[in-house]
Amino acid sequence: MNIALLGYGKMGKTIEQIAIKRGHNIVLTIDKGDNDYDITKADVAIDFSIPTVAFNNISNCINNQVPVVSGTTGWLDKYDEAVALCKDKKGAFIYTSNFSLGVNIFFELNKTLAKMMSTLKQYNVSMEEIHHTQKLDAPSGTAISLANDIISKHAGYDNWKLDESGETTIPIVAKRIEDVPGTHTVNYESEVDTINIEHIAHTRQGFALGAVIAAEWIAGKTGVFTMNDVLNIG
Numbered sequence: 001m002n003i004a005l006l007g008y009g010k011m012g013k014t015i016e017q018i019a020i021k022r023g024h025n026i027v028l029t030i031d032k033g034d035n036d037y038d039i040t041k042a043d044v045a046i047d048f049s050i051p052t053v054a055f056n057n058i059s060n061c062i063n064n065q066v067p068v069v070s071g072t073t074g075w076l077d078k079y080d081e082a083v084a085l086c087k088d089k090k091g092a093f094i095y096t097s098n099f100s101l102g103v104n105i106f107f108e109l110n111k112t113l114a115k116m117m118s119t120l121k122q123y124n125v126s127m128e129e130i131h132h133t134q135k136l137d138a139p140s141g142t143a144i145s146l147a148n149d150i151i152s153k154h155a156g157y158d159n160w161k162l163d164e165s166g167e168t169t170i171p172i173v174a175k176r177i178e179d180v181p182g183t184h185t186v187n188y189e190s191e192v193d194t195i196n197i198e199h200i201a202h203t204r205q206g207f208a209l210g211a212v213i214a215a216e217w218i219a220g221k222t223g224v225f226t227m228n229d230v231l232n233i234g
């Protein structure tokens with residue numbers, strides 16, 4: 001398969017290595033300042049860029065009938081617009097805040113736990129995410145997904161906030177520490193005990209492999225998908 005990499009930073013370069021090992025060709029790599037490019041030579045595009053350009057990258061692919069897989073976080077105010085465009089143009093598009101198999105299993109565990117804790121008023125939920133110091137957005141996209149999933153399953157919470165707690169608010173703490181690929185912890189705390197679930201990424205390989213698998217899966221399809229469609233879990 002011919003793959004375009006929109007964003008050739010830490011993730012773009014890790015994806016390149018895995019895609020080549022799986023027999024694909026990288027036909028285009030786009031970075032800051034590369035504005036005039038022909039996306040149509042790619043069978044599929046993988047966008048791991050920056051929040052301010054992700055929507056433009058995605059719409060360019062959809063407008064040119066190139067299936068697009070996006071892992072960029074921090075641009076979700078325009079997600080509904082991307083979905084509408086994809087439906088209108090009969091394109092193909094997957095976004096997820098985290099492509100790793102481990103985190104997608106963790107997402108399911110988090111929803112199950114939230115449902116179990118829903119009526120237990122003695123426990124308060126909180127979340128922590130830790131990432132490397134170059135990260136542009138906070139909280140992480142994964143933390144936002146986890147918080148939204150708790151809100152959808154737990155009767156006691158209806159919003160999340162960074163560094164703020166409240167009666168029905170899930171507080172999220174975002175820490176930035178050199179070289180950390182991504183750690184997410186969900187805590188339920190009562191006066192007598194604590195229940196934690198945690199996912200620790202040791203490298204970026206898991207995210208990158210998931211993105212390449214998603215790209216292989218979406219080629220030739222039409223529609224808006226999630227990682228649950230790709231992995232068949234949940």
Ligand SMILES: NC(=O)C1=CN([C@@H]2O[C@H](COP(=O)(O)OP(=O)(O)OC[C@H]3O[C@@H](n4cnc5c(N)ncnc54)[C@H](OP(=O)(O)O)[C@@H]3O)[C@@H](O)[C@H]2O)C=CC1
Nearest residue numbers: 007008009010011031032049053071072073097098099207
């Ligand atoms: N969904 C998931 O599983 C994961 C998501 N992510 C997300 O992916 C994104 C990228 O992460 P990461 O690779 O670590 O970040 P990097 O900063 O290492 O890479 C981002 C790249 O995008 C480039 N860029 C800037 N402008 C444009 C543009 N107009 N078009 C295309 N590329 C551009 C940057 O170039 P320059 O440096 O020159 O500005 C940089 O090379 C982040 O939003 C991160 O949160 C990360 C890991 C997993």
Ligand SMILES: O=C(O)C1=N[C@H](C(=O)O)C[C@H](O)C1
Nearest residue numbers: 073097135140141142181182
């Ligand atoms: O920026 C990163 O590095 C990561 N970003 C994603 C996020 O915001 O959740 C996924 C992963 O945690 C790494």
